[in-house]
Amino acid sequence: MKTDTIAAIATAMGRGGIGIIRISGDEAFNIIDRIYRPKSGKKQLSKKKSHTIHYGFIADGEEIIDEVMVSIMKAPNTYTREDVAEINCHGGITVTRKILELVLRNGARLAEPGEFTKRAFLNGRIDLSQAEAVCDIINAGNEIALKNSLKQLRGQELEIIKGLRDNLLRDTAYIEAAIDDPEHISLDGFSRELHEHVEKYCKIIERLITGSRSGKLIKEGIKTVILGKPNVGKSSLMNLLVREDRAIVTDIAGTTRDTLEETIVLENNITLKIIDTAGIRKTDDAVEKIGIEKAVRMAREADLVIYVLDSSTPIDENDESILSLIEDKKAILLLNKSDLEPRITMDDIRKKTNHPIISTSFTERKGVDELEKMIMEMFFQENITQSEEIFITSERHVEAFKNALEALNMVKESIEGGMPEDLYTIDLMNAYEELGRIIGENAGEDLINMIFAEFCMGK
Ligand SMILES: Nc1nc2c(ncn2[C@@H]2O[C@H](COP(=O)(O)OP(=O)(O)O)[C@@H](O)[C@H]2O)c(=O)[nH]1
Numbered sequence: 001m002k003t004d005t006i007a008a009i010a011t012a013m014g015r016g017g018i019g020i021i022r023i024s025g026d027e028a029f030n031i032i033d034r035i036y037r038p039k040s041g042k043k044q045l046s047k048k049k050s051h052t053i054h055y056g057f058i059a060d061g062e063e064i065i066d067e068v069m070v071s072i073m074k075a076p077n078t079y080t081r082e083d084v085a086e087i088n089c090h091g092g093i094t095v096t097r098k099i100l101e102l103v104l105r106n107g108a109r110l111a112e113p114g115e116f117t118k119r120a121f122l123n124g125r126i127d128l129s130q131a132e133a134v135c136d137i138i139n140a141g142n143e144i145a146l147k148n149s150l151k152q153l154r155g156q157e158l159e160i161i162k163g164l165r166d167n168l169l170r171d172t173a174y175i176e177a178a179i180d181d182p183e184h185i186s187l188d189g190f191s192r193e194l195h196e197h198v199e200k201y202c203k204i205i206e207r208l209i210t211g212s213r214s215g216k217l218i219k220e221g222i223k224t225v226i227l228g229k230p231n232v233g234k235s236s237l238m239n240l241l242v243r244e245d246r247a248i249v250t251d252i253a254g255t256t257r258d259t260l261e262e263t264i265v266l267e268n269n270i271t272l273k274i275i276d277t278a279g280i281r282k283t284d285d286a287v288e289k290i291g292i293e294k295a296v297r298m299a300r301e302a303d304l305v306i307y308v309l310d311s312s313t314p315i316d317e318n319d320e321s322i323l324s325l326i327e328d329k330k331a332i333l334l335l336n337k338s339d340l341e342p343r344i345t346m347d348d349i350r351k352k353t354n355h356p357i358i359s360t361s362f363t364e365r366k367g368v369d370e371l372e373k374m375i376m377e378m379f380f381q382e383n384i385t386q387s388e389e390i391f392i393t394s395e396r397h398v399e400a401f402k403n404a405l406e407a408l409n410m411v412k413e414s415i416e417g418g419m420p421e422d423l424y425t426i427d428l429m430n431a432y433e434e435l436g437r438i439i440g441e442n443a444g445e446d447l448i449n450m451i452f453a454e455f456c457m458g459k
């Protein structure tokens with residue numbers, strides 16, 4: 001199949017040591033031959049061995065544009081499975097743009113975002129789940145997310161899906177063969193066997209769906225809201241976690257009038273999308289009121305509420321209203337200012353809530369490590385840093401797994417209800433197709449375009 005040749009700047013747009021212009025397609029080497037001047041010798045790069053790199057210059061006619069290294073990678077062992085050339089030039093915006101323009105003038109077309117990876121998928125080098133993993137690796141906000149995406153890129157999810165699909169196909173083929181040739185192939189006792197098989201497939205899929213909750217939190221971060229009355233230390237906590245003075249800390253109650261959001265990666269590689277809020281108290285100040293309402297709304301939507309109390313001031317009706325607000329939420333209470341004379345004790349608070357409580361002093365940086373550890377334990381049962389398991393992070397995949405599970409549950413129901421065997425095969429094949437969606441089998445153009453549109457230029 002003849003496709004056009006695409007090119008793009010693959011490195012980030014900005015000043016840097018190196019800039020890379022990537023070219024892929026049938027014309028890649030011809031284009032290079034037109035614009036490359038070797039330091040010595042005359043041999044065209046298209047004649048060189050695959051997977052070699054060459055020192056020389058890029059020139060527009062007589063004008064030398066930059067000193068470069070050009071790598072030559074011949075199909076099919078390349079990122080796209082097409083001929084690929086990469087020009088490594090000096091990493092400046094002007095020079096990379098100028099070389100790209102020259103490449104485009106010499107026969108390439110500007111690549112769309114993700115088009116190189118799209119070609120890798122369309123040419124069968126990777127499946128859709130691996131293509132998505134490429135995007136996730138680039139966007140990974142912490143090391144656990146990175147490790148997980150790498151598992152996906154290396155085909156860990158793909159292997160599970162392939163295994164399930166092979167089995168589904170085998171079960172279906174057996175039933176169909178038996179229906180066609182009842183004299184030689186017997187279905188006696190097969191429903192019981194099939195029921196066992198399906199049960200096993202369901203367990204695998206259920207585990208993936210359960211793990212996807214962790215997957216989402218690993219990838220997107222835990223939506224965390226800091227709540228509390230004015231002046232208890234909310235902004236101080238935010239600053240401690242962010243490790244820089246972002247939120248304004250003052251001793252005038254009501255300083256944080258709006259919310260402030262930060263994405264932070266904790267020491268243990270957990271990402272928090274954390275929001276510092278206005279202190280919650282009864283007030284007549286219109287602006288402050290808006291801030292408080294917003295804080296309450298944010299708390300309702302949060303995965304986690306960190307409720308900060310000042311242990312040196314007694315509990316009042318404002319605390320009571322916060323406690324009732326977070327009653328059904330995942331929450332951690334911090335009894336702060338433990339360095340001051342206490343007016344509230346752990347026991348006082350324990351009588352009022354079932355949420356875990358930690359004694360802290362933000363001025364002395366006490367209790368923060370314990371808080372980080374507790375968040376980890378609260379959201380991730382197993383040790384995700386060391387886990388070899390893959391956590392599904394894509395909503396699209398979860399949806400397909402759920403549909404496959406539903407189809408398999410229908411098979412179980414049909415077996416339990418003593419329905420005829422040919423009925424099972426419809427649902428078995430439905431599950432097969434749903435799993436196929438994840439890896440991009442029969443994927444429509446819309447879906448493919450949607451997925452690759454999320455990519456960066458040059459990837
Ligand atoms: N003694 C003491 N003061 C603290 C502690 N944490 C915060 N503060 C002080 O309490 C005041 C209010 O802190 P801030 O973080 O602005 O509270 P917010 O209104 O809840 O955001 C500031 O003067 C902080 O320095 C603590 O653990 N001990």
Ligand SMILES: [Mg+2]
Binds near residue numbers: 247248
């Ligand atoms: Mg504040």
